[in-house]
Amino acid sequence: MRIAHVSDSHLTNPEGVATSVGTTVALLRAAGHRVVLHCPGPLSRCRRRPGEVPSLSVPTRPYRLALPRPPSAPVDVVHVHTTGPLGVAGLRWAAARGVPTVLTWHTDLVAYAAHYPEIPIGAAYAGMRLGLRWRAGDLWALAHPGPGRQARLAALGRTLLAHTTVLIAPSAKTATMMAAMAGRTPIVVLPTPAAAPHPDADDRRRLRARLGIPADAPVLLAVGRATPEKNPELLLAAFAQVRRELPAARLVLLGARRHRLAVRRTARRYGVVDALHLLRPVPRDRVGAHYRAADVLAFTSTTDTQGLVLSEAEAYGLPVAIVDTQLVERPGTGTTRPVAEPSPAAFGALLTRLLTERELRGAVIRDGRAAVAAWSRDRYLAELVKLYASLPPVSAGTCHPKARRGDASRCS
Template identity: 30%
Template sequence: MRLLIVTDAWMPQVNGVVRTLSTVAQVLREQGDAVEVIGPDRFRTMPLPSYPEIRLALAPRRALRRMADAWRPNAVHIATEGPLGWAMRALCRQRGWVFTTSFHTKFPEYLQARTGLPPSLAWAVLRRFHEAGGGTFAATQSLREELARRGFTKVRPWTRGVDLSLFNGEGRDEWAGLPRPIFLHVGRVAVEKNIEAFLRLDLPGSKVVVGDGPLRAALERKFPEAHFAGWRQGAALARAYAGADVLVFASRTDTFGLVMLEAMASGTPVAAYPVTGPLDVIPGSGAGVVDDDLRAAALAALACNRAVARAHAERFSWEACAMGFRRQLMPLGTG
């Protein structure tokens, strides 16, 4: 197979979409497929207003067409609904190519969090984008049900994975200088991650934030007792998880939350709201607690067994994720 993946979220961004796409591409290549990823790094870009670390491709259609023709794909997957996603969608429709898409981010809720705009218009735009394809991949049952309620008719399951060798629980002494228990948040320090809900919690011990973003400086000033560690990747990120006692996942708008699996694989249980993502991964697992009272969830998660959290994460593999992705791709000429 010669697969073309087009995505507006790509390196050097650090987020779950980039980790998912880069890992799936790597696994598929190891299995013998040819995979090309086209991201904003190959175009002139501009910073996303209020979020400069995210770069948007400028007028990408002509260059994107040349790149697609040079690659000669027999399957196309459009991962995001940004400038590159819309440009590739237009090219596919112009040529009668069937393509698949994936739903990674609840942009309507993100926009509402950032601007106060009602989400109904954004949902209509997203539905128009995805329904033009042959199938929309969604990570969890609750997300698939929500998309169906919102008029998406071609939704397909596509789970997530975790690197079980990297996130192995080594490094329990990582935060040795801080009072325990250690409550950890990992992700972009941005309004849509609802991180302030975590920082406001009355919890014993220490709060650690791994990540960076537009709200970091303001939150550091507002919550000086919290420890802001910046971005971490690879072994340093794995030690951050292993050294924590609970990962507090405060987001209400993520579609999955890879950080939950990474924490569990490290033996660290998760506390979260009962929303899409956590509801699909945590209940009944013994690997964490969901509750509308996030403080109660965080305190209850302290009692979770670390070995049980690790065992739950072992149910998720990147190989299974990649193979599930591949099975649902569609040849360009089929509908």
């Protein structure tokens, strides 16, 4: 099968979209499918790989802005992962040529718009390219928080799905969120599987020693950005609660590139700055060492569409604690993760129990590993290929399905 994957996130970006795209492309190629990944690449032509598009680094951001260059070779399926310039170009290219289109909804745009000004800007661009007749009032509403922005983002979501044959939701939470926008576009829940544990060079004791953490200290780990949408305030407040019961406990926050000073100020306010290890992102093959060195993964985000780090941690036998009740069910088995109310007292109490209650820890670790084994990479690949094979033919120059009035004036 010939498949074009399109992503505005380059594979070296240490975040969930790039991880998911890289996993999917690698599995398809290993199975013998002809896959071209269209994503941002270097400006220099001689340094770009097939499919990569010239791009520029975005100041203060860990991603690159690529030219809206769509696929060029004939393909059987276009699989779009983002809604930036490249993703929109892929949708329009597929619609003009009658190629079935799969869109994976990796990011909660409505939630992220409150924290990233580029989301409304990108929404305005995408809407205009896809046929929404934005007026000055629409652009003004997009630029300002409130119901007006949400209404315009919802209109954009309907337009994007009008160009889509099938929408992939990486969790039941995301499927529920997108149901109101989907119209007649079917939604399939297909989580990205966790990678197998990596044979890291650093073991638990060695990494702890390198970080200056005593071998017997209880260690909480958080993996990902320390930006406001990930709720580091709750994480630090809950950690302060844990320290009241376990004074030797440490918190490792891995992946903090921005807002580092703000995180340290907050930690100082809660009296835990001396027990905080604030680490910048590391290559993916080194993340596993940090899972091995920790005792519990603490996850305070409520804006994630899947929370891939949850399954990654469970693959390493690390128990996880969350506050998002909509991500409580593990892919694969239907078992549930430990969850608490999003308050410092409740979440701190859950973290303390996972650190101190041996039977609870054992049960959580066992269920997590079973879920990872049940939702294997082979099972994910089989479901994805079956989905591709089931896609109906589409008439060139039409939307998938036909757009309702006001959603898209044309798709070619």
